Amino acid sequence: MTNRERQVAELVAEGLANRAIAARLVISPRTAQGNVEHLLTEIDVEWADPF
Numbered sequence: 001m002t003n004r005e006r007q008v009a010e011l012v013a014e015g016l017a018n019r020a021i022a023a024r025l026v027i028s029p030r031t032a033q034g035n036v037e038h039l040l041t042e043i044d045v046e047w048a049d050p051f
Contacts, residue, residue, distance in 0.1 A: 005042070008035045 001009070004025075011021045022032035
């Protein structure tokens with residue numbers, strides 16, 4: 001797992017939505033969404049994004 005994936009995983013675990021993750025990591029919401037989707041695919045989790 002990359003450093004960024006760890007950061008995203010920690011923020012997801014805190015319950016943050018993609019917009020909040022984006023703000024924390026100073027990235028676009030679309031990039032945050034892609035990072036979350038990649039992370040969840042990598043750990044084989046099915047996720048319905050309610051955000």
